[in-house]
Amino acid sequence: xKICIALTKGRLEEQFLNYFRTLSYNIDPLVNKGRKLSxxxxxxxxxFAKGVDVATYVEHGxxxxxxxxxxxxxxxxxxxxxxxxxxFGKCRFSLAEQEKKGVKRKQKRxxxxxxxxxxxxxxxxxxxxxxxxxxxxxxxxxxxxxxADAIVDIxxxxxxxxxxxxxxTEDIHWISARCIANRSSLKIKRELIxxxxxxxxPKEEIR
Ligand code: PRP
Numbered sequence: 001x002k003i004c005i006a007l008t009k010g011r012l013e014e015q016f017l018n019y020f021r022t023l024s025y026n027i028d029p030l031v032n033k034g035r036k037l038s039x040x041x042x043x044x045x046x047x048f049a050k051g052v053d054v055a056t057y058v059e060h061g062x063x064x065x066x067x068x069x070x071x072x073x074x075x076x077x078x079x080x081x082x083x084x085x086x087x088f089g090k091c092r093f094s095l096a097e098q099e100k101k102g103v104k105r106k107q108k109r110x111x112x113x114x115x116x117x118x119x120x121x122x123x124x125x126x127x128x129x130x131x132x133x134x135x136x137x138x139x140x141x142x143x144x145x146x147x148a149d150a151i152v153d154i155x156x157x158x159x160x161x162x163x164x165x166x167x168x169t170e171d172i173h174w175i176s177a178r179c180i181a182n183r184s185s186l187k188i189k190r191e192l193i194x195x196x197x198x199x200x201x202p203k204e205e206i207r
Contacts, residue, residue, distance in 0.1 A: 003185075003192050004045045006054040006063035008072075011156075012177055013048060015088040016067045023199050052076055055180065064185035064193060070175035071154050075115045081181040084201050089177030093118060095170040096161050097150035098143050106149060112142030113152040122152065122172050140164040 007013045017027050030046060033039045038047045049057060051068050055078035058066040066080070069089055073082060093115070110131045113119045123130045133148055140160055142148040154175070155161060155168060179200055186193060 001189065001192065002040065002043060002045050003065060003189060003196060004047060004063045006047045006049055006057045006066040008051045008054050008066075008068050009048045012051075012067060012069060012089050015177065016086070019086070019088055025199075055080065058180050058182050061182045061184055064182050064189055065196070066180045068178055068180055069154070070178050071115065071118070073178060073180070074173065074175070075117050077117075078180075079183070081183050081186055083179040083181060083197065086177040086179055086200070090174070091154045091156040091176075092174050093122075093152060093172040094155045094168045095122070095150055095152055095172060096140075096155070096166045096168050098165055099167045109149040110147070111150050111152055112139050112148035114139060115152060118172070119152040140166055 007016055017030060021027055025043075026041060029039050029041050037049070038045065040046075047057065047063060051072040052075075054063070054066040054068045055072055055076055057063040058080050059078045067086070069091075070085070071091075071093065072078075074093075095111075108129055108131060110133060111119055111123070112133045112135050114135060114137065116132050116134050119130075119132055133142065135142060139151045139153045141164070142151055143166060144164060150169070151166070152172065158168075161168065179197070181193070181197075
């Protein structure tokens, strides 16, 4: 029996594999995987998917463990066991807009985002009523083209904002990569999963 680990494709996949390698796991079969979406190593089956789909695979027990951005957990609230934060994938949810000095703010702003639930929650707590436009990516375009007055998005290095003439006006939430687990897998595959979790997280932090 192998543990199935779902990885979020892209930046997080790369950061996790680098981290995993430092824990002395052999990830050689993953290095030249090309466009394969499922790869087996001696002890694990790795699958590669978009963040929200990682949550779905873990929720349904297809994957035992998932590596995912906390942004996805906050937005979609999947029914999974949410383990501790990982030491990479650190970024923040921010509100950003074009730097326009002396321009009076509209009474009801339009906010573009990939995260309508996080955005709704943020503005509800602020007591500001806004219109939300859901986009699937490259959200930074929306204020430049007049689709929205501001965006709520994740900011990591700040490069995308800077290169598109946007500035952060408020930080909403610091986030990092998280390790999630299927609730039944934690019981059924306990003997296999426990050593992995203990390796991933420093001992004193295990709850
Ligand atoms: C994310 C995010 C920002 C960018 C921030 O997008 O939505 O656009 O990264 O990173 P930075 O602060 O380091 O520039 P992603 O690359 O996931 O693509 P997407 O916009 O198409 O979703």
